Amino acid sequence: MDDPSQPRSLRATALATELRATFGKLKRRMREQSNVGDLTPSQVSVLLRLEREGAATTSSLARAEGMRHQSMASVVAALEAAGLVSGGPDPNDGRQTLLSLTDACRRWVEEGRAARQDWLSRTLAARLDAQELDHLASAVELLKRLADD
Template structure:
C-alpha cells in the first residue's frame, strides 16, 4: 500500500511540476509582450541583464560569463553599442582595457519595460481575481519562494 501511495505522490508531483513549468513559461511570454523588448537576441538580452546586475565589465569577462568565445561576443556588443544601449570607457585600473556599461537610455528602457510589465500584472490580478483569490495566490507565492530559496 505504501509503495502505491508513494508512486501516486511522485506522479502528482511530476504532473504539478509540468503544469508549473508550462504556466510560468506562458506568464513569462505574456509579461514579455507587455513591454517593447525590441528585436534583440537572447544573447543580447542576457548581456544587458548581466551588465545591469553585475555592473561595468570587460568584453572578455562578459564572454566568459556568458560561456561564449570573445570572437562571438564582439557582434553582440557591437549591436548593443550601435543601438545606444551600452558604452565603453577606459578601465581606470588597466588603461588597456575597456569597461562596458549600460547607457542612461538603456537604464530608462529597462525601467520602462519593468513598469509596463508590473502595471499589466497588477491590472490582471485586480480584474481577474477576487480579493480571496489574490490571497490564495499570495500563499502560493510564499510556497513557491520556498522551492527556489536556498
C-alpha cells in the same frame, strides 16, 4: 493534476510540468507588455547582467554567459550600435574597455519593468477575487521557498 490518491512523486512531476508551462506562458505575456524590439535573448541577457553586476569587459561577459569571445564581441557591437551600452577605459587596466549601460538603456529597462508590473497588477485585480488573491499570495510564498537555495 491535483489527485491526492496519486503517489507524491507522480503529483510532483505533474505539477512541475504544469508550472513550467504556465511560467513560460506568463513570461511570454509579460514580455509582450514591454518593447524589447529586435533584441536577441543573448543581448537581453548581457543587458540584464550589466544592470545587475555593473560594468564588465567583453571577455568577462563571454565567460559569464558561456560564449566565445568573438561571439560576445558581436553581441556587444550590436548593443553599442543601438546605443544601449558604451565602453570606457578600465581604471585598473587601461588596455581593457569596461562596458556599461547607457542612461537611455537604463530608462528603457525601467520603463519595460514598469509596463510589466502595471499589466500584471491590473490583470490580477481584474481576474482574481479577494480569496483567489490570498491563495496566490500563499502560492508565491511556496514558490519563493523553491527558488531559494
